[in-house]
Amino acid sequence: xxxxRCCVLEITGLRAGYGAIEILRGVDLAVGAGEIVALLGSNGxxxxxxxxxxxxxxxxFGGTVRFDGKDIAGAASTRIVEEGLIQVPEGRRxxxxxxxxxxxELGSYRRGRxxxxxxxxxxxxxxxxxxxxxxxxxxxxxxxxxxxxxxxRGLMGEPRLLILDxxxxxxxxxxxxxxxxxxxRLNTDGLALLLVEQNVVQSLAIAHRAYVLENGRIxxxxxxxxxxxxxxxxxSYLGH
Amino acid sequence: MFDPGFILAGVLNxxxxxxxxxxxxVGLTLIYGVLHIINFAHGSxxxxxxxxVFFLWKLAGLDPYMSLPIVIVGAFVVGFLLYRxxxxxxxxxxxxxxxxxxxxxxxxxDNGALLFFGGNTExxxxxxxxxxxxxxxxxxxxxxxxxxxxxLVICLALGxxxxxxxxxxxxxxxAKERQGARLxxxxxEKIFAISYGIGIACLGAAACLLMPTFxxxxxSGYAFVLVAFTTVVLGGMGSFVGAAVGGFLIGxxxxxxxxxxxxxxxxxxxxxxxxxxxxxxxTGLFGxxx
Numbered sequence: 001x002x003x004x005r006c007c008v009l010e011i012t013g014l015r016a017g018y019g020a021i022e023i024l025r026g027v028d029l030a031v032g033a034g035e036i037v038a039l040l041g042s043n044g045x046x047x048x049x050x051x052x053x054x055x056x057x058x059x060x061f062g063g064t065v066r067f068d069g070k071d072i073a074g075a076a077s078t079r080i081v082e083e084g085l086i087q088v089p090e091g092r093r094x095x096x097x098x099x100x101x102x103x104x105e106l107g108s109y110r111r112g113r114x115x116x117x118x119x120x121x122x123x124x125x126x127x128x129x130x131x132x133x134x135x136x137x138x139x140x141x142x143x144x145x146x147x148x149x150x151x152x153r154g155l156m157g158e159p160r161l162l163i164l165d166x167x168x169x170x171x172x173x174x175x176x177x178x179x180x181x182x183x184x185r186l187n188t189d190g191l192a193l194l195l196v197e198q199n200v201v202q203s204l205a206i207a208h209r210a211y212v213l214e215n216g217r218i219x220x221x222x223x224x225x226x227x228x229x230x231x232x233x234x235x236s237y238l239g240h
Numbered sequence: 241m242f243d244p245g246f247i248l249a250g251v252l253n254x255x256x257x258x259x260x261x262x263x264x265x266v267g268l269t270l271i272y273g274v275l276h277i278i279n280f281a282h283g284s285x286x287x288x289x290x291x292x293v294f295f296l297w298k299l300a301g302l303d304p305y306m307s308l309p310i311v312i313v314g315a316f317v318v319g320f321l322l323y324r325x326x327x328x329x330x331x332x333x334x335x336x337x338x339x340x341x342x343x344x345x346x347x348x349x350d351n352g353a354l355l356f357f358g359g360n361t362e363x364x365x366x367x368x369x370x371x372x373x374x375x376x377x378x379x380x381x382x383x384x385x386x387x388x389x390x391x392l393v394i395c396l397a398l399g400x401x402x403x404x405x406x407x408x409x410x411x412x413x414x415a416k417e418r419q420g421a422r423l424x425x426x427x428x429e430k431i432f433a434i435s436y437g438i439g440i441a442c443l444g445a446a447a448c449l450l451m452p453t454f455x456x457x458x459x460s461g462y463a464f465v466l467v468a469f470t471t472v473v474l475g476g477m478g479s480f481v482g483a484a485v486g487g488f489l490i491g492x493x494x495x496x497x498x499x500x501x502x503x504x505x506x507x508x509x510x511x512x513x514x515x516x517x518x519x520x521x522x523t524g525l526f527g528x529x530x
Binding site for chain 1: 409416
């Protein structure tokens with residue numbers, strides 16, 4: 001299935017890596033408005049490399065990255081956040097020495113500062129647990145709470161596209177369920193999401209479309225419901 | 241000699257001297273906490289700030305306390321630009337390069353000062369230099385009381401800035417989680433420059449508070465930076481509270497050491513503390529475990 005015509009994020013021919021090592025060897029990927037797109041792939045397939053290059057942590061070797069029609073390939077992370085492309089990174093990357101509240105407030109450091117108070121209320125509505133931990137430093141939270149905080153911090157920047165990198169990693173099965181339910185709810189409000197996951201079954205269950213990254217190239221792509229039935233995918237990722 | 245009043249007076253004098261140490265150490269610990277390097281230029285930049293205070297007094301007739309705002313802002317700008325133009329640009333993100341560049345800055349500053357200002361001891365003459373406050377048991381030099389109070393006020397203001405403002409929070413965020421900081425849109429390089437600027441601004445403040453009772457030569461910075469380094473290790477690298485408590489402890493140690501061992505040997509206590517801390521509590525009093 002071709003990506004929708006009005007794309008929030010449109011990546012074409014992206015090549016990227018570290019030093020002399022090329023990890024991504026021409027990746028095409030698009031996220032339409034209001035879509036959940038899953039990016040699947042095993043460890044080392046290049047998922048995080050893609051994320052870090054899209055979000056401005058590294059400069060790609062080549063290719064284009066367009067966000068809302070603007071070319072952002074190689075732009076500074078400050079500008080990319082300012083445009084509203086926000087990543088919730090793998091490993092949460094919350095500020096361990098800052099309180100839950102300060103972590104959230106810094107989520108609107110670059111973008112969304114005007115409506116900080118309103119957004120704080122909104123995040124607390126989504127994650128009431130964070131309110132209970134309000135003045136506690138983030139380093140003392142459990143893994144699940146830190147994941148909530150990382151997502152909450154991302155929402156504080158009023159994202160137009162939220163990239164979630166392995167949000168289910170290290171969570172208990174029950175929390176993983178909750179996390180995917182939450183991702184679905186965020187999308188019902190119209191937020192476009194790029195979900196980078198190893199958890200194939202649940203990702204395909206909530207995503208509209210999906211891409212499978214293998215050795216730095218897109219090996220498969222299409223409607224999530226169709227990919228879920230794909231024999232090749234089932235064999236490589238589900239073992240049957 | 242072991243009269244309690246005598247000792248109390250020693251403690252008070254030590255606390256007063258400690259205020260300056262706290263300021264110098266807070267600057268050092270802030271730069272360490274954020275950039276993860278020891279600023280080798282710290283002593284030399286303090287010396288340059290002291291010359292700035294001296295020349296503001298000599299050429300413009302400005303009292304050292306009146307020059308506080310000018311020197312603090314000036315020192316911040318110098319620190320900010322030094323980071324932006326030199327340290328950040330040529331370090332290429334490698335900590336050991338930052339270290340070498342700050343060492344280079346200190347060599348250039350020291351010899352530049354020797355070349356342009358000469359090796360003479362310069363002092364500022366202020367009418368209140370000899371004034372004493374009588375406090376029951378102790379006679380305290382007015383200038384030292386002022387510097388003590390001002391140091392406290394400046395440290396509290398800095399603490400509030402770090403706790404309450406977005407920039408302060410961003411500095412603390414960058415200190416522990418640079419990638420997370422980039423992902424919320426914090427300009428990490430700018431925060432580095434601001435942190436370095438604030439660290440040097442602390443030196444500017446220290447210079448203004450020192451000059452009424454101290455002298456400046458191109459070597460003046462060293463004595464303080466050695467003490468500040470001990471303070472930072474004692475308090476815990478990167479810890480604000482540690483730098484404050486450490487500064488006062490060092491001040492008192494030096495003062496009591498001077499009292500019992502004589503002025504020349506007073507600093508032995510500081511070295512002793514340094515060795516003991518490294519042996520028994522290398523993370524310092526308030527340092528993080530890892």
